[in-house]
Amino acid sequence: MADESNANGSNGKKTGILERVTGGVKSDIESLRTDMPAKVKEQVEILKAPTKTQVYTSIFRHKHDDTPRNRALGVLSNVFLHLHPAKINRDAVRYNYTWGMGGITFYLFIVLTFTGVLLMFYYHPTKVQAFRDVLYLEHDVPFGKLLRNMHRWAAHLMVIAVWLHMLRVFLTGSYKKPREFNWNIGVLLLVFTLLLSFTGYLLPDDQLGFWAVTVGTNMARATPGLGHEGPFGPQLGMTPYNDVRFGLLGGSIVDANALLRSYIWHCIGIPIVASVLMIVHFWRVRKDGGISGPAAVVLESEIKEARR
Amino acid sequence: MDWKQLWEIASAPDNVPIVALIPLLAFYLYLAFKQAHANDQLIEQLDGDAALAKTHHRKTWPFKAGWQKEVHVWPFLLRVEFLAAIIVTIILMVWSISLNAPLEEPANPNLTMNPAKAPWYFLGLQEMLVYFDPWIAGVVMPTLIIFGLMVIPYIDTNPLGSGYYTWKQRKFAIGTFLFGFIVLWVAMIMIGTFIRGPGWQWFWPGQTWDHNRLIYEVNRDLPDLFGITSNWAKGIFGAIVVGGFYALGGGAVHAYFRRTNYKNYTRMSILQYSIMMFFLLTMLALPIKILLRHLLHIKYVWITPWFNV
Numbered sequence: 363m364a365d366e367s368n369a370n371g372s373n374g375k376k377t378g379i380l381e382r383v384t385g386g387v388k389s390d391i392e393s394l395r396t397d398m399p400a401k402v403k404e405q406v407e408i409l410k411a412p413t414k415t416q417v418y419t420s421i422f423r424h425k426h427d428d429t430p431r432n433r434a435l436g437v438l439s440n441v442f443l444h445l446h447p448a449k450i451n452r453d454a455v456r457y458n459y460t461w462g463m464g465g466i467t468f469y470l471f472i473v474l475t476f477t478g479v480l481l482m483f484y485y486h487p488t489k490v491q492a493f494r495d496v497l498y499l500e501h502d503v504p505f506g507k508l509l510r511n512m513h514r515w516a517a518h519l520m521v522i523a524v525w526l527h528m529l530r531v532f533l534t535g536s537y538k539k540p541r542e543f544n545w546n547i548g549v550l551l552l553v554f555t556l557l558l559s560f561t562g563y564l565l566p567d568d569q570l571g572f573w574a575v576t577v578g579t580n581m582a583r584a585t586p587g588l589g590h591e592g593p594f595g596p597q598l599g600m601t602p603y604n605d606v607r608f609g610l611l612g613g614s615i616v617d618a619n620a621l622l623r624s625y626i627w628h629c630i631g632i633p634i635v636a637s638v639l640m641i642v643h644f645w646r647v648r649k650d651g652g653i654s655g656p657a658a659v660v661l662e663s664e665i666k667e668a669r670r
Numbered sequence: 671m672d673w674k675q676l677w678e679i680a681s682a683p684d685n686v687p688i689v690a691l692i693p694l695l696a697f698y699l700y701l702a703f704k705q706a707h708a709n710d711q712l713i714e715q716l717d718g719d720a721a722l723a724k725t726h727h728r729k730t731w732p733f734k735a736g737w738q739k740e741v742h743v744w745p746f747l748l749r750v751e752f753l754a755a756i757i758v759t760i761i762l763m764v765w766s767i768s769l770n771a772p773l774e775e776p777a778n779p780n781l782t783m784n785p786a787k788a789p790w791y792f793l794g795l796q797e798m799l800v801y802f803d804p805w806i807a808g809v810v811m812p813t814l815i816i817f818g819l820m821v822i823p824y825i826d827t828n829p830l831g832s833g834y835y836t837w838k839q840r841k842f843a844i845g846t847f848l849f850g851f852i853v854l855w856v857a858m859i860m861i862g863t864f865i866r867g868p869g870w871q872w873f874w875p876g877q878t879w880d881h882n883r884l885i886y887e888v889n890r891d892l893p894d895l896f897g898i899t900s901n902w903a904k905g906i907f908g909a910i911v912v913g914g915f916y917a918l919g920g921g922a923v924h925a926y927f928r929r930t931n932y933k934n935y936t937r938m939s940i941l942q943y944s945i946m947m948f949f950l951l952t953m954l955a956l957p958i959k960i961l962l963r964h965l966l967h968i969k970y971v972w973i974t975p976w977f978n979v
Contacts, residue, residue: 511766518687535831542823572777573786581808593977657833658728
């Protein structure tokens with residue numbers, strides 16, 4: 363019988379259901395009275411050393427006391443920081459040399475992504491709503507004005523930071539062997555920075571952006587062979603309705619399609635391409651031997667001429 | 671002197687970055703050339719003292735024999751980066767609170783802005799439109815600027831000056847780059863921003879922007895100066911002039927370059943040398959065209975039925 367294996371019925375005596383339940387509840391209460399205080403005590407002990415908890419150790423994989431090993435691990439075991447090596451040349455931290463412009467450019471890109479995503483919550487890329495959305499941001503959205511201002515000024519600052527970064531890299535000869543390729547990635551990133559700023563210029567849909575983009579895209583008319591006013595353009599069958607400017611604007615004038623296109627290039631297309639190039643750029647900085655200097659000066663007399 | 675006009679231009683929110691660019695560039699060029707000067711002095715010292723050159727640590731930074739060569743990124747680099755991020759954030763915050771981003775009236779295709787200006791970083795290209803047709807100023811030149819920048823590492827055969835500021839070891843490269851960047855890019859942006867007014871006319875800083883001003887200026891084409899009238903002759907004449915510019919200019923640069931940069935000259939292959947020549951002469955074509963326009967009122971040099979240069 364199934365009953366014989368029951369704890370309450372092992373002696374063959376039939377126990378009533380009521381007795382069994384009360385017996386069970388009694389033992390439950392007993393265990394709560396004895397086990398729980400012990401567990402609470404144990405828990406308090408564990409929480410006294412939070413860095414030893416399973417949650418903590420699963421997130422932070424090494425100790426933090428100030429040892430050389432932990433300093434290195436702090437950088438190497440962090441996905442964001444492991445862009446850096448664990449150790450660098452003692453002179454390479456001098457901002458007199460780098461001016462920090464590459465890093466500032468990247469930081470501004472992050473600021474722009476953050477403020478840009480917030481702006482996207484309030485903005486419709488349509489002729490009816492775009493300008494009103496900007497007014498709404500300026501006057502009604504909490505901190506909307508600050509948000510837009512910061513996006514705009516960070517964009518301008520990023521253009522300046524990119525130029526200064528390029529100037530520094532040139533003046534220190536950092537594009538020389540083995541960093542030629544990374545200089546090229548950098549030139550592309552410079553172009554994409556300018557294009558990002560330019561595509562954003564139209565989005566408020568005001569007179570400033572409209573005429574700036576009109577002036578800018580009118581240049582495309584004159585593309586040799588591909589624009590309807592460019593050299594050999596008409597001969598190759600270019601008209602205002604099929605040339606490269608038409609492709610840029612999605613029409614023959616700066617209108618709704620141009621607004622949507624610049625919105626998509628600005629928010630999705632170019633940021634993706636630029637991000638990929640940035641990944642390559644940072645990767646190559648490491649692979650090409652880290653930051654270029656400040657290096658030991660080389661004398662003219664020490665150059666061994668390669669045999670040609 | 672119209673101070674109000676000057677203030678209106680300089681304080682236009684979108685012009686603030688350009689105003690800021692002047693002191694920033696001046697400061698960083700000073701910082702670069704200060705270090706270049708120190709390095710050049712060290713190089714000179716080591717050049718004259720072979721024994722010292724063998725033992726010297728070769729940097730102008732402080733150095734002691736016992737110091738470790740490397741430091742930990744955490745905290746020595748990361749604290750610098752963290753501070754930089756905070757400082758940039760503070761600058762941005764103050765700037766964003768104190769100055770509003772510009773917003774004009776809603777876009778109106780029927781009401782042309784005068785002057786209609788491109789974003790400030792493209793004003794150099796817009797200023798170039800005065801001297802070249804759009805296909806050159808707006809398409810060919812920007813493309814050549816990008817490619818010109820990209821070929822730099824492959825045509826600069828000078829092995830010196832990699833990883834430290836110097837002037838004496840790289841005079842030609844640095845001089846060329848600064849001429850392109852400061853004179854042909856930044857200065858043109860300054861002109862486009864502060865000088866060009868309605869009708870893209872030249873207004874000196876402080877001069878009132880007169881929307882009704884007319885300029886009685888007759889521009890001529892170069893073939894006209896020589897009394898050439900037939901289209902065929904104009905086309906052939908222009909091709910000779912432009913070809914002559916590259917040939918004679920190339921000869922002049924060659925004469926200069928092989929005398930002043932003999933070692934780099936011998937290191938360069940014919941491909942590297944001709945690419946450098948092409949970009950250098952194309953870059954020089956801009957200031958030459960500017961001079962031609964302002965001194966001789968010449969609009970086009972080469973006229974064909976399809977394009978004008």
